[in-house]
Amino acid sequence: MGRSADYTIQGFLYQFNQTLSEILKASDDAIITIEGIVEDIEVETFSGIKAIQCKYHETQVKYAPSILYDPLLQMMKHFKSNSLANIKYHLFAHFPNTPLVTISSVELKGALNSKDKKLAKLVIEAAGVDIDGFLKVLTVTITPKYTDLMENNIAQLEALGFHKTEVETLFYPNAVQIIADLSIKHDEKLRTITKLDFLDTLRRIRSTAISQWTLALRNRAKIIEARRKQLKECLSSNVRLRHIVIFPRFIDQFDEQIVLFIKSFIDKYHFKISHTQTPLFALDVSHELLDEIAERLIGKDVIPNLGRPVKNFSEAIFFRDPMVLKDKKEFVLRLIRWDDYLGLTPTIKADDLFIIGDGDIQQLDIKDVNLEALSAEKFDEIKYMMGLSNGY
Template sequence: MGRSADYTIQGFLYQFNQTLSELLKAADDATITIEGIVEDIEVATFAGIKAIQCKYHETQNNYTPSILYDPLLQMMKHFKSNPGAKIQYHLFAHFPNNPAVNISSNELKRALNSKNKELKDLIAEVDGVDIDGFLKVFAVSVTPKYSDLMEENSKQIEALGFNKGEVETLFYPNAIQIIADLSIKHDEKLRKITKKDFLEILRRIRSTAVSQWTLALKTRYKILETRRKQLKENLNANVRLRHLVIFPKFLEQFDDQIVLFIKSFIDKYHFKVSHTHTPLFSLDAPQELFDEIAERLIGKDVTPNLGRPVKTFSEANFFREPMIQKDKKEFALRFIRWDDYKKLALKTKADDFFVIGDGDIENLDFKDVNLEILGAEKFDEIKYMMGISNAY
């Protein structure tokens, strides 16, 4: 499929919003199956069982099939390159006045014979594709205006008894996140949910989901601002044991920002003598990179406790309290690789456990722990939500 992951994210958000609309209008006991997605087809992060493209035109005066040649060729290229992959291809298209959009073998042949110079290389790569085979796994949907669909869903949520003032920044983004979380499950049985169960889950949530999905919504700024307010009370407390796990995979400028982020956190939340609980940072990184970052922290006068004087890890050494000399602590943080953290037999659980980035935490025990998931991709936004900076 190539191109930008933004198109894919937008396509899935259409899908999630349409699923949400279906859920909200269903009978309480009606079971809705969330259409699944799986990671890593060809686009940066997403794709899978249903490979989606989105062609959205609010200002296009007239619809012509040629407008869709590029995404159609992208999909046919992927289909040709992945024979037997059992992938369904879906094109969401929006144009003013919602014209009928029918894609036949004749339209696909016209796309392959297009004289558009910008499509020349793509057409060459698609040459010889099985058009009839592609049409069997292809579908196109004409969608309503995206903002209209969002507004309709928000009003439906409000009509179901949810607080109007919290719909935009709490219930609507969390509704999208619930659907997104279900969509990544491989087993179709686990992607089924009733309207009644969906609404019960939604009513129990009191913190705004922050992820690649919710931050792609048009309410991005309001979501960040709301999440900042939600985190403020616990972060401002002097005596809180905080564990932070950082997953670098999708974090932008990770290598440039990680040391600055850790130092900024320490400077903000662990600089007083009254800050008696040493924060723990766990990094999902190979040993060589982890050691390099530890050295760079020392270079910034932020001394980490690695739990090993030289090579051998000692849990007793790792969890001892720092010596304090003239108001200066021996070490400012505990620093451990994620693979090693998961093996620890924690005698004391964290008060707050922050997940930064996108990673698997399913096997950890979070009973009696305040779990905060910040799935943003930019450190500036993470620092803003955590009150470390006032801008992003």
């Protein structure tokens, strides 16, 4: 799948691609309801509860029910603890020589009685599950080869008039993202769309979505390269007020990399006297960690303004311009916690707002602001897309 995406991510991508295929084949005014990825489960990004499982075997010569025991046991285990919840379980599977797979009580009992040592823990945890009840909420879908499905969707977009040179790195990943965004809405009425509205929305998008979904696609490297080119224009301007919001929860090695990332940004985009707009970094961290990061930045001679001379925060101090002594600025960035950033009343909006990581920004007023979302999980990739490094 382009990276070591777990079964949850793969299963969702199958679902999204199949949905995209149905949308592209539909009539313009047909109303398509996007199937929700969950019902009442809160699925955490990258590592959440698995309501969807996927078993993909391009080289499996012969299908046997035991191949599906692992995902079935995981689902039964979850259903056992959530049998009263309105949850639907989906199993996507691909076997080159098997067009149909039927899962009945026979196969489920076979899984529950498995002697495979690797499944021993799951067998114990799923024991006693209501098999008949589980079968009512289980759907098994045999999918075409993933690459065939993806390439067909790309060809369909080209046939609908989307420019061939941009389909793979702009329109196709954004089509997947639109479906993903709709699928997380709990209200079924909000998950409906017509083909015409879908295509109109897609045509208006000019930047590639960077998220857990698009970075799990097979053309990950091309998507990252395209995003780097798209960001180059706004980042090349000397006089731009930039706010960078960072949600660390799903970013690998955040603590080890955050200071180096901020320093790299300052060294690249805010080192000249002509760089008059002081960048603002809002981090979703505790007070203690923010202070620790500030101390480490000072140790790198990257002086932040925390809006407080000692303890109490002051917006006046936070938004004042730095004194410039010869060729050195008093401070080179504003540093604040995300929660405190939400409470600010700045008189001037940012020109560019970068959202790094995965977090809820619905409370932000982004009218007349250039929003750049980079929901990646590795600083190396983020730095490359933002032009702070030449490789990742």
